[in-house]
Amino acid sequence: MSNLFxxxxxxxxxxxxxxxxxxxNALILFGLGVHIHLKLNEKGFLFVPEKxxxxxxxxxxxxxxxxxxxxxFVTGGESLKQTSTCFxxxxxxxxxxxxxxxxxxxxxxxxxxxLGLLGTVTGMLATFGALASGSGGDKTMGMIADGISExxxxxxxxxxxxxPGLFFQYQLTRGHERYKAFLSHLETVCTQIQYxxxxxxxxx
Amino acid sequence: MKFSxxxxxxxxxxxxxxxxxxxIGLTLIFFLVLPLMQTIxxxxxxxxxxxxxxxxxxPPPPPPPEPEQEKKQEEEPPPPELSEEAPxxxxxxxxxxxxxxxxxxxxxxxxxxxxxxxVSKNHDLNSVFSMADLDQKPRVIYQPGPTFTxxxxxxxxxxxxxxxxxxQRGRVINPAVQKxxxxxxxxxxxxxxxxxxxxxxxxxGKAVRFRMRVPITFPKG
Numbered sequence: 001m002s003n004l005f006x007x008x009x010x011x012x013x014x015x016x017x018x019x020x021x022x023x024x025n026a027l028i029l030f031g032l033g034v035h036i037h038l039k040l041n042e043k044g045f046l047f048v049p050e051k052x053x054x055x056x057x058x059x060x061x062x063x064x065x066x067x068x069x070x071x072x073f074v075t076g077g078e079s080l081k082q083t084s085t086c087f088x089x090x091x092x093x094x095x096x097x098x099x100x101x102x103x104x105x106x107x108x109x110x111x112x113x114x115l116g117l118l119g120t121v122t123g124m125l126a127t128f129g130a131l132a133s134g135s136g137g138d139k140t141m142g143m144i145a146d147g148i149s150e151x152x153x154x155x156x157x158x159x160x161x162x163x164p165g166l167f168f169q170y171q172l173t174r175g176h177e178r179y180k181a182f183l184s185h186l187e188t189v190c191t192q193i194q195y196x197x198x199x200x201x202x203x204x
Numbered sequence: 205m206k207f208s209x210x211x212x213x214x215x216x217x218x219x220x221x222x223x224x225x226x227x228i229g230l231t232l233i234f235f236l237v238l239p240l241m242q243t244i245x246x247x248x249x250x251x252x253x254x255x256x257x258x259x260x261x262x263p264p265p266p267p268p269p270e271p272e273q274e275k276k277q278e279e280e281p282p283p284p285e286l287s288e289e290a291p292x293x294x295x296x297x298x299x300x301x302x303x304x305x306x307x308x309x310x311x312x313x314x315x316x317x318x319x320x321x322x323v324s325k326n327h328d329l330n331s332v333f334s335m336a337d338l339d340q341k342p343r344v345i346y347q348p349g350p351t352f353t354x355x356x357x358x359x360x361x362x363x364x365x366x367x368x369x370x371x372q373r374g375r376v377i378n379p380a381v382q383k384x385x386x387x388x389x390x391x392x393x394x395x396x397x398x399x400x401x402x403x404x405x406x407x408x409g410k411a412v413r414f415r416m417r418v419p420i421t422f423p424k425g
Contacts, residue, residue: 004236004240008235008238008239011238023235026227026231026235027231030230030231031223033227034222034226034230035219038222156238157235160238161231164230164234
């Protein structure tokens, strides 16, 4: 295992400056991914069945957890307009941060192979520099080998980071879409209930 | 009106901690994939070790000796291009060239031809040259390893030293066992060596026959 770590450090060092950029990119990418994942889990919408939260709308005393708090907020309105305003406010506080984080994550995923490509270019420049300045001895061959190694390792690393990042981002986008769908469904249900209440009041 | 969950300091810290740990962990995992991938794609170690080679150059058969009188008849000095084309002297040739008994002048007309004659006269076919005498060292083109029979596996490890001649076309001729740790190894080693192909070593720009001594190691297992 320590041998594996040693090899990793050697590869990391052979990648040059592009490797530092790739590591920072990977940290931001996976950091944002974990952050979004935890935040989506905190919302708890996957753990409360529809039957339960439909019941909670008419029985406020039973509400618990994050969905309970959410219902407390959206069912406070007296009219349809107020309910709609509540949901609008909810979207701006709940959906927008996710969208912003997902957008940054998407940029990180796209930039990982590009950073790898940057490493390739600097590696090839180092190779050609060695070819131009060297006299063809062992030192020159070593410099050429270093340049080629830098060129290939950074490309590989960029792709290795981008591929799982892409799947991770897709998974999170899916989770985010489900949350959005949940909120829309909740809005529809709440509006219907509010409308029915109003109809009953008017009839009375 | 704003919906916000009252986050405690502890829960926020816990969230940030998990985020940082997750980011570092995932990054580390994907960086660890790099050496793993290289280990997987690495080719298997060759079972045959080719070590440094003591070469023997077999000089071409001697041309028929030219009559002494013919040499004397050549009176004109050669044009300068010819002397430029003459191959550089090595130490043994230089010794011979400086020996006044062989020719009238060492810048003489058919200098190279004369030298070759002299060298051929004084060295038999088995003259031993070091590898440095070859202008271009031989290169292996095709080198299959020996096949392992059950018997061989049981007796391994072992080493067989094989001497063989590589002809001008790079084929192995007359492989013979010089030394072997066990007679079991000789047959597969000889069979493998017979299949080897070389890009022959060159001397003065021409492919030459040379002799090689190669140890073939049968690793354990």
